[in-house]
Amino acid sequence: MDQRSKNKLKRKMRKIKKINFIRRIVQLVCFFLLPGLFIQIYTSTKALVMALVNSSFSLQANLLDLAVVLSVYPLTLLLGRFFCGWVCAMGSIGDLLTAIRNGLKIKELKMEGSAGQKLKAVKYILLLFAIIFIWVLQIIAIPQGINPLDAFGVLVSLNNWDLLLSTFLVATILLAAILVLSFFVPRFFCRYLCPTGAILSLLSLPRMLTIKKPRENCRNCTLCTQNCPMAIPLYKTDKSRSGECIECGQCVIGCPMDNCHMQLAGKDLNTKTIGTIAATTIVGLNYIGTISANAVAFESTQTLTMDASQSATASSTKYQDGSYPGTAPGFQGQITVDVTVANGLITAIDEVSNEDTPEFFNRCWNTVTGEIIQSQTTDVDAVSGATYSSQGIMDAVAAALYGQTGTTAAIGESADSILAESKTIDSSSTASSQKSSMSSDAAALFTDGTYEGSGSGLRGETLVEVTVQAGKITAISEISKQDDDQFFYRAWDTVTEEIIAAQSIEVDAVSGATYSSNSIMEAVAAALDLTFENPNSSLQGGHGRP
Ligand code: SF4
Ligand code: SF4
Ligand code: SF4
Structure with a gap:
């Protein structure tokens, strides 16, 4: 190599280092600002699709989800996946592992040829599977503790790592396997598995930005292909918009x-400038969007609080007035709240302390507390993408209201009568079981006897026998069913116990076993001659009652 070529190569290496340095800095900043955003994009998209499928979409309830997807999707549609290349924490970890391997001079595991390209389809298949069975049909739910992305959430929170070896052990093992593979194969998770990446990939197809490498000056050295972390076969083309x-x-x-x-409308772009601007835009939009959505949710909480106070006189007393602390575990640690009851109603819920990841806790705080105040019950929906924090808040409020901590007893009229009998609060009882006790003290509702009824499940008829004694449902037994065991028995115990506890068929379906849940409720309703509109009936054209 002559001196001129050597100097050119040196200049080139300096340029590469400078651009890479800037991208690494941007990735590092984004890693600390938004470590869980790639998970949120997936969960928010899922929440929006499910809300549309279930006809439960509301601007207020889904505002945060909209804020999350709008911070990334429009830019991806226009310019491409800058989120993946410059912002995503998981992608950054993949790049870090590749840099370490390069530093150790360990060879990359090449996934070349058509087999390597075909493997990329796995992430689209996973996404399609999730859309059909989890989002739309809602007949499969991922069991808690096995999702490697949950383990990733704990890992990047830099807190409570002991959970990785207990609650999230399986998830941790899967995450470790992904990271080991990412060490040998650049961006392994992004290339082959990430469902968020699959969504962004499809969204980026109509973008205006292209990679151009005209043949006239090309030496066919294939360095561009070799440098591509996503293994795009650039050598085959002089223009790519993959x-x-x-x-x-x-x-x-x-x-x-x-x-x-990198070209936009025929003009060359400076890679580090466009990358930095795109990343800043995503982070900025995300912060503005989530802060605004939280502010709107807070406003509505205030309105609900006022409504609750104003309607107090018209409602029957449910809780004793006072201010009660309650504590319960969230995702990362304890959540402590202070619940104010005025005129028998919950009028305010204040955060005393929380050890959860702020990103997840803040995502659900206003929505969950607002819904508790609105419905005057702790049995409200968890916020998608912040399930553990949502449940922690509900449990903490329940602990305050029902005295699970043993420090309070903010229970009103009907519960007081139960307390008078037992003289004590069973510290192991849950809020829902106490609600059940209250319901079961209701006056006789049904005529004594044994009745049969049928309902429509996913695969056919569910037949049950309902026993009524002293005017109350005392037992529900299965006569026959055609749904798969996996789904039917997932729903059976929960649904029948809740029906007996509530003395009502208006109970929640079990997530991941919705069709079987509905069939059980419909069968019990049919046995008791109650009206129940089963959404499953449209699947099979309904059925006649006995
Ligand atoms: S493909 Fe998935 S993990 Fe990879 S950078 Fe994109 S969102 Fe992140
Ligand atoms: S093959 Fe790629 S890296 Fe090599 S000269 Fe052509 S465009 Fe440049
Ligand atoms: S083609 Fe490959 S190397 Fe080039 S910008 Fe896209 S992902 Fe990066």
Whole structure:
């Protein structure tokens, strides 16, 4: 190599280092600002689709989900996956592992050829599976503790890592396997598994930005292909707009002929400038969106509080007036709240302390507390993407109201009569079981006897026998069913116990076993001659009652 070529190569290496340095800094900042955003994009998309499918979409309830997806999707649609190349924490960890492997001079595990390209389809298949069976049909739910992304959430929170070896042990093992593979294969998770990446890949297809490498000046050295962390076969083409491209710019800065360019409307773009602007836009939009959504939710909480106070005189007393602390575990640690009861109603819930990841806790605080105040019950929906924190808040409020901590007893009229009998609060009883006790003290509702009824499940008829004694439902037994065991028995105990506890068929379906849940409720309703509109009936054209 002559001196001129050596100097050119040195200049090139300096340029590569400078651009890579800037991208690494942007990735590092984004890692600390929004470590869980790639999970939120998935959960928010899922929440929005499910809300539309279930006809439960509301601007107020889904505002945070909209804020999350709007911070990333429009930019991806216009310019491509800058989120993946510059912002995503999981992608950054993949890049870090590749850098460590390169530093150790360990060879990359090449996934070349058509087999490697075909493997990329796995993430689209996973996404399709999730859309059909989890989002739309809602007949499968991922069991808690096995999702590697939950383990990732604990890992990047830099807190309570002991959970990784207990609650999330299986998830941790899966995450470890992904990280080991990511060490040997650049961006392994992004290339082959990430459902968020699959969504962004499809969204980025119509973008205006392209990678160009005209043949005239190309030496066919294939360095651009070798440098591509997503293994896009750039050598085959002189222009690429692949959905797999994460706009990292490695092909551009690695070309020895300066022949590879990122272009928008025929104009060359400076990779580090466009990348930094795109990342800043995503982070900015996300912060503005989530802060605004939380502010709107807070406003509505205030309105609900006022409504609750104003309607107090018209409602029967449910709780004793006072201010009560309650504590319960969230995702990362304890959540402590202070619940104010005025005129027999919950009028305010204040946060005393919480050890949860702020990103997840803040995501659900206003919504969950607002719904508790509105419905005057702790049995409200968890916020998608912040399930553990949501449940922690509900449990903490329940602990305050029902005295699970043993420090309070904010229970009103009907519960007081139960307390008078037992003289004590059973510290192991849950809020829901106390509600059940209250319901079962109701006057006789049904005529004594044994009745049969049928309902429509996913695969056919569910037949049950309902026993009524002293005017109350005392037993529900299965006569026959055609739904799969896996789903039917997932729903059976919960649904029948809740029906008996509430003395009502208006109970919640079990997530992941909705059709079987509905069939059980309909069968009990049919046995008791009650009206129940089963959404499953449309599946099979309904059925006649006995
Ligand atoms: S593909 Fe998934 S994990 Fe990879 S960078 Fe994109 S969102 Fe993040
Ligand atoms: S084509 Fe270029 S910009 Fe796109 S992922 Fe590959 S190296 Fe990065
Ligand atoms: S790195 Fe540059 S010269 Fe080499 S194949 Fe790619 S575009 Fe051509």
